[in-house]
Amino acid sequence: MKVSIVIPVYNEQAHLKACLESIKAQTISPFEVIVVDNNSTDDTLELAKQFNFVTIISEKRQGVVHARSTGFNVAKGDIIGRIDADTILEKDWILNVKRIFKDKTISAVSGRINYYDCIWPKLSSKLDLFFRRWLASKMKQDEMFLQGANMALRRSAWTEVRRYLCYKSMIHEDFDLALHLQDEGFRVVFDDSLLVSISTRRFKDGPIDIFKYAMLSPLTYKKHYKISRFYMYPIIILILSFYLIIRINARTKENILKDLISRNKYRVNPATFVE
Numbered sequence: 001m002k003v004s005i006v007i008p009v010y011n012e013q014a015h016l017k018a019c020l021e022s023i024k025a026q027t028i029s030p031f032e033v034i035v036v037d038n039n040s041t042d043d044t045l046e047l048a049k050q051f052n053f054v055t056i057i058s059e060k061r062q063g064v065v066h067a068r069s070t071g072f073n074v075a076k077g078d079i080i081g082r083i084d085a086d087t088i089l090e091k092d093w094i095l096n097v098k099r100i101f102k103d104k105t106i107s108a109v110s111g112r113i114n115y116y117d118c119i120w121p122k123l124s125s126k127l128d129l130f131f132r133r134w135l136a137s138k139m140k141q142d143e144m145f146l147q148g149a150n151m152a153l154r155r156s157a158w159t160e161v162r163r164y165l166c167y168k169s170m171i172h173e174d175f176d177l178a179l180h181l182q183d184e185g186f187r188v189v190f191d192d193s194l195l196v197s198i199s200t201r202r203f204k205d206g207p208i209d210i211f212k213y214a215m216l217s218p219l220t221y222k223k224h225y226k227i228s229r230f231y232m233y234p235i236i237i238l239i240l241s242f243y244l245i246i247r248i249n250a251r252t253k254e255n256i257l258k259d260l261i262s263r264n265k266y267r268v269n270p271a272t273f274v275e
Helices: 016-024 044-048 064-074 093-100 121-138 155-164 173-183 207-223 227-250 253-261
Strands: 003-009 032-037 054-058 079-082 106-115 151-154 187-198
Touching (some): 003 093, 016 032, 016 044, 064 155, 079 093, 093 106, 093 187, 106 121, 121 187, 151 155, 173 207
Parallel strands (some): 003 032, 106 187
16 A cells, blocks of 8 residues: 655644654655645745655645645545644554555544643643543544544545535534545544654644634534534533643743733634635
8 A cells, every 4th residue: 555645734844844754764655745835935845845755736725624635636645644744753653554554444544642842741642542532432433533633544535525525614624524534434443553743832822712723623513413522522621721731831920811811823723714
């Protein structure tokens, strides 16, 4: 099986190099690595050009949903891996992807997440794994989730469902993809051996933006009339609780109140786009 890796990017100069280094360090090299530039204005592309195994393409329509789809459509591998620019792969990530897809009943998979820049990385990673396993155990057969920072799917499944996908602003495109896959009879699974690390950059947004972003998960499921959305609310409460802890510990006491009531826009919300 040939594995393509697609990485949508928008102003990712702070994270992309470490991501590509982790791909370079894989025990099994990918068939191709596609970086989809979504109108970056920083040095993202200059960083990507430093890696000779990277193919750079462009998607002018703003929004990760467009960048993802453009990358998937170009990919030629049997399996399409999808990660974010701040994703750092474990060295055996591609090896595990190939092992998982030896099961011909599996069409898509998402895996485990660690956090490499938070104040309690071991605790946060254990909690994250606990809740992912818990949520996966509660999901009905046709409601399993995918997470864009750590997922892979068969290209054959992508070509079957891409015409049905929801190109709507303010939904999670990875959740939407998972639901459409399952609506068409494809099997989506969670496998915690598929491990990556990501940053906590989402927590650099203000509290209003964090709340809105977290609520997109159940709202995406609501648009698909899926009852499993109700199991997402305890996780949202956990996320918001950790948000307060992380932000308070990261700031001086003098800046806490100002910081928490502000709308500190760290980056463009990937769930918004130009239709």
